Amino acid sequence: MVVEANLELRTQVLRAVREFVQRDVLPIADRYDNDDIFPHELVVTMKEMGLFGCIVPEEHGGLGLDFTTYAMIIEEICKGWMSVSGILNSHLIMAYTVAMTGTEEQKRHWLPLMASGEKRGGLCLTEPNAGSDVQAIEMTAVREGEEYVINGTKMFVSNGEHGNTFLLLAKTDRDARPPYKGISAFIAEKGPGLEVSRHLDKLGYRGLDTSELVFQDFRVPAENLVGGEEGQGFYAVMSALELGRINVAARSVGVATAAFEAAVKYAQQRKTFGKPIAQHQAIQIMLADMATKVAAARLLTYDAAAKKDRGERCDLEAGMAKLYASEICQQVAMDAMRIHGGYGYIKEFPLERYYRDAPLMIIGEGTNEIQKLVIARNLLKRYAI
Amino acid sequence: MTLDQQAREEARSQIVSAVRDFVQRDVIPTAVRCENDDIYPGELVEQMKDMGLFGITIPEEYGGLGLDFTTFAIIFEELSKGWMSISGPIGTHHIMAEVVAKYGTDEQKQHWLPRMATGDRRGGLALTEPDAGSDVQAMETTAVKDGEEYVLNGSKMFITNAENGNTFLILAKTDRNAEPRHKGITAFLAEKGPGFKVGRHLDKLGYRGLDTCEITFQDFRVPADSIIGGEEGKGFIQIMDGLESGRINVAARAVGVATAALEASLKYAQQRKTFGKPIAQHQAIQLMLADMATKVQASRLLVHDAAAKKDRGERCDLEAGMAKLFASEACGQVTLDAMRIHGGYGYIKEYPLERYYRDAPLMIIGEGTNEIQKLVIARNLLKRYAI
Numbered sequence: 001m002v003v004e005a006n007l008e009l010r011t012q013v014l015r016a017v018r019e020f021v022q023r024d025v026l027p028i029a030d031r032y033d034n035d036d037i038f039p040h041e042l043v044v045t046m047k048e049m050g051l052f053g054c055i056v057p058e059e060h061g062g063l064g065l066d067f068t069t070y071a072m073i074i075e076e077i078c079k080g081w082m083s084v085s086g087i088l089n090s091h092l093i094m095a096y097t098v099a100m101t102g103t104e105e106q107k108r109h110w111l112p113l114m115a116s117g118e119k120r121g122g123l124c125l126t127e128p129n130a131g132s133d134v135q136a137i138e139m140t141a142v143r144e145g146e147e148y149v150i151n152g153t154k155m156f157v158s159n160g161e162h163g164n165t166f167l168l169l170a171k172t173d174r175d176a177r178p179p180y181k182g183i184s185a186f187i188a189e190k191g192p193g194l195e196v197s198r199h200l201d202k203l204g205y206r207g208l209d210t211s212e213l214v215f216q217d218f219r220v221p222a223e224n225l226v227g228g229e230e231g232q233g234f235y236a237v238m239s240a241l242e243l244g245r246i247n248v249a250a251r252s253v254g255v256a257t258a259a260f261e262a263a264v265k266y267a268q269q270r271k272t273f274g275k276p277i278a279q280h281q282a283i284q285i286m287l288a289d290m291a292t293k294v295a296a297a298r299l300l301t302y303d304a305a306a307k308k309d310r311g312e313r314c315d316l317e318a319g320m321a322k323l324y325a326s327e328i329c330q331q332v333a334m335d336a337m338r339i340h341g342g343y344g345y346i347k348e349f350p351l352e353r354y355y356r357d358a359p360l361m362i363i364g365e366g367t368n369e370i371q372k373l374v375i376a377r378n379l380l381k382r383y384a385i
Numbered sequence: 386m387t388l389d390q391q392a393r394e395e396a397r398s399q400i401v402s403a404v405r406d407f408v409q410r411d412v413i414p415t416a417v418r419c420e421n422d423d424i425y426p427g428e429l430v431e432q433m434k435d436m437g438l439f440g441i442t443i444p445e446e447y448g449g450l451g452l453d454f455t456t457f458a459i460i461f462e463e464l465s466k467g468w469m470s471i472s473g474p475i476g477t478h479h480i481m482a483e484v485v486a487k488y489g490t491d492e493q494k495q496h497w498l499p500r501m502a503t504g505d506r507r508g509g510l511a512l513t514e515p516d517a518g519s520d521v522q523a524m525e526t527t528a529v530k531d532g533e534e535y536v537l538n539g540s541k542m543f544i545t546n547a548e549n550g551n552t553f554l555i556l557a558k559t560d561r562n563a564e565p566r567h568k569g570i571t572a573f574l575a576e577k578g579p580g581f582k583v584g585r586h587l588d589k590l591g592y593r594g595l596d597t598c599e600i601t602f603q604d605f606r607v608p609a610d611s612i613i614g615g616e617e618g619k620g621f622i623q624i625m626d627g628l629e630s631g632r633i634n635v636a637a638r639a640v641g642v643a644t645a646a647l648e649a650s651l652k653y654a655q656q657r658k659t660f661g662k663p664i665a666q667h668q669a670i671q672l673m674l675a676d677m678a679t680k681v682q683a684s685r686l687l688v689h690d691a692a693a694k695k696d697r698g699e700r701c702d703l704e705a706g707m708a709k710l711f712a713s714e715a716c717g718q719v720t721l722d723a724m725r726i727h728g729g730y731g732y733i734k735e736y737p738l739e740r741y742y743r744d745a746p747l748m749i750i751g752e753g754t755n756e757i758q759k760l761v762i763a764r765n766l767l768k769r770y771a772i
Contacts, residue, residue: 131728133659156729203732203739272520282756334717337746338754341518342543345590345750352590355746359724363732367725369669 010069016049017073021080029081032207033353038162039207042084046117051088053115055243056095060111067243067305071250075298078254079261082357085254086208089247089365090122090158093240094167097185101227101236110187114165119189121163124154124213125237131156132370134169134234135179139215141170141186143222148172148186150193150218160211161196165189168220169237172230185226185233193218204356205364241366242308242318248365249301249321252329252358256294259329259336259354263287267339283339290332297325316378323371326361333358397456403436404460408467416468416594420740423593425549430474433504438475440502442630443482447498454630454692458637462685465641466648469744472641473595476634477509477545480627481554485574488614488623497574501552506576508550511541511600512624518542519757521556522566522621526602528557528573533609535559535573537580537602547583547598552576555607556624559617572613572620580605591743592751628753629695629705635752636688636708639716639745643681646716646723646741650674653727670726677719684712703765710758713748720745 024045032039046052055070056062065073070092077085095114098106113119130136139152150170157166168186176182188194198212226236264287267278277283304317333354337344344351362368415426433439441457443449457479464472482501485493500506517523526539537557544553555573563569575581584599613623651674654665664670691704720741724731731738749755 126729129658131659136659201734203734203742205732271516272518272523282760286756330721334746334749338750338756341750341754342513345592345746347588347590355590356743359721359732359742362721363725363728367728369673369725373669 006066006069009063009065010072013054013063013065013069014072014076017051017076020045020049021076025077025080025084029083030347030350030353033081033083033204034206034347036201036206038209039084040162043087043117043120043162046084046087050115052091052117052120053095053111054088055092056111056115057099060099060107060115062095062111062115067246067308068302071246071301071305074247074250075254075257075301078251079258081207082251082255082360083205083208085247085251086158086205087120089244091120091163092247093123093237093244094121094165094187096243097167097226097236097240098187100240101185101232103228105223106187106226106228110165119165120159121165122157122159122167123237124157124166124168124188126154126156128153128155128212132367134238135183137169137171137183139168139170140174141168141172141184141220143172144219146222147219148222148225150186150188150215150220152215153197154213154215156200157211157213159209160213161199161209163209166213167226167237169233176231180234181231183234184230185236186220187224187226188218188220191218203359204353205360206356239313242304242314244365245318245322245371246301246305246308246314248361249297249304249318249325252322252325252361253294253298253301255354255357255361256290256297256325256329256332259333259351260287260290260294262349262351263290263336263339266343270341277339286335286339290335293328293332297321297328300324315374316382319371319375319378322361322365323368323375326358326368329361330355330358393453393456396450396452397459400436400441400450400452400456401459401463404438404463407432407436408463412464412467412471416470416737416740419594420468420470421593421734423588425596426471426594427549429471430504430549433471433475437502439478439504439507440482440498441475442479443486443498443502447486447494448502449482449498450502454633454695455689457630458633458688458692461634461637462641462644462688465638466645467641468594469638469642469747470592470595472634472638473545473592474507474549476638477631478507478550479634480510480624480631481508481552481574483630484554484572484613484623484627487626488572488619489574490615492610493574493613497552506552507546508552509544509546509554510624511544511553511555513541513543515540515542515599519754521624522570524556524558524570526555526557527561528559528571528607530559530609531606534606535609535612537573537605537607539602540584541600541602543587544598544600546596547600548586548596553600554613554624555602556620563618567621568618570621571617572623573607573611574613575605575607575611578605578607590746591740592747593743629691629701631752632705632709632758633688633692633695633701635748636684636691636705636712639709639712639748640681640685640688642741642744642748643677643684643712643716643719646720646738647674647677647681649736649738650677650723650726653730657728664726673722673726677722680715680719684708684715687711702761703769706758706762706765709748709752710755710762713745713755716748717745 053062058064173182300321440449445451560569687708
């Protein structure tokens with residue numbers, strides 16, 4: 001019965017998301033992308049739809065959806081415009097981290113606020129000199145009475161300008177060995193000492209604010225230390241990044257699907273040598289490869305999400321999904337551009353946007369080189385001799 | 386080495402080193418300034434005229450530099466290492482000049498080639514149409530004879546240099562019922578004039594700064610003596626031949642862009658540190674760098690091989706097709722890999738990596754898509770290995 005109820009809810013939510021994409025997202029995507037405009041009006045609608053709390057438990061004001069449904073939501077959004085999924089991704093990683101590792105008070109206070117979108121933002125993790133190598137972060141948090149004083153710089157922060165609340169990783173002990181034991185996570189609302197120092201002008205993923213944030217004697221209450229204990233931040237966030245990888249894999253599936261669907265339509269309209277190009281073997285072979293890759297990517301993504309839904313760790317599966325889906329997304333976007341010929345290269349068609357968006361999924365949320373190392377590490381553990 | 390060879394080598398190394406200086410001094414700073422906002426680099430074009438780059442392969446007797454296609458390819462590679470768009474003003478321009486040199490009447494050569502060599506008359510090809518790209522013979526532009534003139538009607542798409550150029554080699558149908566269709570296609574060399582309308586300026590993913598437009602002909606009149614070679618129905622063959630050097634040019638651009646991406650990566654990988662050492666010391670990055678460099682080197686050799694064959698006066702459809710196919714695909718891969726190595730910094734506009742990534746598909750799609758290249762290659766192979 002529980003399963004049936006969930007399926008019904010899934011169907012309902014997905015239908016609403018599809019309508020939202022058709023009605024509100026697609027009409028503005030190309031212009032907002034080109035001019036790098038943040039879609040405030042979409043945020044309002046997404047709040048009303050409950051999307052800021054889609055995986056937050058119902059007892060804390062969320063929709064309490066499973067991760068598979070979440071992946072499907074992200075896929076649908078990205079079929080319209082990938083940037084919109086960025087408003088949710090790191091926000092939900094933040095909420096998930098609070099839900100999994102926060103104290104009871106933290107959950108009761110923050111989760112309803114995050115679920116409604118009243119408090120929204122993302123992660124402050126990456127630094128100018130620490131990306132893949134998270135433990136190399138230099139931001140410090142020094143306790144002073146009932147507060148921590150934060151100093152340092154964060155880079156590539158999604159929602160950095162328009163968000164108001166962030167999950168921040170900082171070193172409470174710079175001498176800890178191994179270094180990750182010195183890393184703590186804080187919930188930080190914007191305030192004095194936090195400056196958005198740069199809006200980053202990106203190849204794709206435009207409209208979504210990606211920023212550099214500078215913290216100078218920025219103070220957070222000690223009660224915002226996630227879980228109430230220092231040195232737990234690295235593991236808290238690392239396990240939540242599974243969710244980020246599922247999200248990014250689902251984005252790739254969405255963008256690749258949009259590119260494939262555009263190509264399969266165009267191939268039936270465009271004629272060369274007396275027939276629609278869809279009738280040429282060269283194009284048919286390409287379409288078949290594209291669709292097969294998209295289907296495989298979707299299954300890898302759902303497989304990882306289903307494992308997480310069963311309460312298991314899914315580093316391996318989420319890593320594989322993120323790796324494969326992002327790689328094929330770039331290939332499919334490129335192939336869709338080939339099928340469109342010169343028209344794929346100009347801004348009157350969305351193909352060039354898909355091509356610009358695709359590398360974000362390859363590089364973001366842990367580069368694919370890092371994914372491969374994570375996958376290999378898990379494989380070697382599983383097949384240890 | 387013969388004296389002749391020695392002289393050629395010397396001429397090559399002189400012009401290549403001048404181009405390199407030009408790229409470092411003028412092209413790269415201009416790219417940073419103009420590319421994003423799609424601003425035409427007019428001052429670079431003037432400098433290129435002064436350097437003789439509008440007449441690289443035009444014979445010296447007509448005022449050109451009279452250089453070989455190998456040097457031509459190296460020049461395009463060097464320019465594209467700085468900014469691929471800057472090879473656009475002289476790309477199709479050279480195809481146009483080559484068609485005149487090869488198929489034009491003596492008067493046409495004497496009239497046009499010296500003007501093209503200085504860049505005084507410059508432009509490109511008007512070939513592709515909204516509904517005819519790879520399938521050139523499907524074009525619908527018509528040219529109807531009216532006394533001592535032809536009247537052109539139709540539209541052309543993706544025309545490089547359409548705004549800033551003044552002279553174009555236009556393909557149009559003088560006989561719509563010809564069988565096979567290509568026998569009805571004629572090439573005209575014409576300057577802009579009344580009825581030649583430059584339409585939409587196309588807003589492109591990459592190859593920005595360089596004007597690519599739609600052109601419409603509305604009762605555009607050209608003198609009857611502007612038919613290349615003076616004879617109707619030869620246009621298709623004339624242009625197809627010229628497209629060999631177009632493919633060499635595009636392949637050389639791909640080598641240039643890929644080289645720039647590779648060189649940026651080799652530097653960055655030695656600066657950026659993770660896990661206590663420069664990322665260049667991680668095997669994952671080393672494997673990538675090795676693959677990238679191997680692809681670039683193979684691309685360059687394929688380009689030079691095709692150019693050398695053309696320099697020997699032989700047809701090089703197969704070799705030019707292979708070079709264009711391999712080099713453009715390698716460029717797509719290498720520019721993406723360079724972005725991987727730069728991580729998030731590769732994705733933002735403060736570094737040139739994202740520009741290389743946006744420029745790369747132009748070489749994959751332009752000058753005959755790679756699917757068409759493969760069919761051309763296969764056709765040539767089947768001819769060669771016919772049983």
